[in-house]
Amino acid sequence: MNGRTLAGTAPILSARGLTCSFSGFTAVNNVDITIERNTLHSVIGPNGAGKSTLFNLLTRFHDPDSGSIFYNGVDITRTLPSQLAKQGLVRSFQISAVFPRLTVAQNVCIPLQRLSGLQKVFWRSASCLSALDDRVHALLRQFGLTDWANSIAGELPYGRKRALELATTFALDPDIVLLDEPMAGLGIEDVNRVADLIAEHASDKTIVMVEHNLKVVERLSNIVTVLCRGEVLAEGSYDDVAADERVLQAYIGH
Incomplete structure (x- = not known):
């Protein structure tokens, strides 16, 4: 696990009781999550776990059916994404955005x-x-x-395009950056390069990362939240969640 010390101040981003459904399917169900300042917090889980929906809720690209989201102690549950960006909360996307x-x-x-x-x-x-x-x-x-x-x-080659997306994201000098699967589609060499870039800039920023590459998650994360079927299954250090029997069952079955 990354060796940075968890901050003792009030959380920079948090959510309580987040629930979101689509056509009768509950994608996120009563989720609580707290993002501490100056940490790298990863959200992982098997396909269909609700990661992308939670990410879109936290960045206000989806409206929750119920629950609340707080940024720097202020309720932002109905704040527009553009307004959040001006306040220092910036996100990336899975699809290339240059x-x-x-x-x-x-x-x-x-x-x-x-x-x-x-x-x-x-x-x-x-x-x-x-x-x-x-x-x-x-x-x-x-x-x-x-x-x-x-x-x-x-x-640009795809890996360099990803690096450019990170450069434009961090150019805004945000307080918190939410990265949506930054390793998606990258080869091994590019994965290492992009992970190095994130590690370098995580030293003085709060980063929330949805990511499937568990080696990257293990290397970079202070805290890992595991989602399964729209609910928080486990949370803690990478070592803690990787040893959790419920997490193993969610990923590889009984």
């Missing part, structure tokens, strides 16, 4: 324009945007993308 016709550097520059307020300036000169160059180049270095700065994002 601007495919822009260069890598231009992709990274876009969230920086939002932070600086430049996205509100319709007419702006190149010199205006050049004020962001240092930060763009710093992010490109951090995420191993310097050599790809002028490449068209849509033409």
Whole structure:
């Protein structure tokens, strides 16, 4: 398990009694979850466990049927995702989410324009945007993308595209980042590279990660929540949940 110490302050994100159904099927059932500050908290479970639904509830892309969600102690159960992003809660998606016709550097520059307020300036000169160059180049270095700065994002290898998505996510300087299966579709080499990037930036951020790759979960996580059939089955360190007989049955059967 990752060796970072759990924070003793109030949780940054929590939910109580979350329930969500679709056409009579209960995808998430009365789920409680608490995300402590400056930790990496993974949510795992077999297919159909309710992970993606819980993730979408926490990031407000789905409305719960019942229950409450709190961010920094404030009830956000009905807050719009766009408003949460401005408050420091940012998420990624399973499907590639870059601007495919822009260069890598231009992709990274876009969230920086939002932070600086430049996205509100319709007419702006190149010199205006050049004020962001240092930060763009710093992010490109951090995420191993310097050599790809002028490449068209849509033409990147898949692993580099994932790295670009992380760069644009962290460019917003969020308080908490929710990563939806960041290893999906990656080969072994790219998995290691992306895991290294997440580990590097987890030192001073709160990260919630839905992930199927259990080796990555074991390496990175402080806390692991296991879902099964829409309910919390177990929670604790990776070693604790991996030794839980209920978790073994959920993954491999009796």
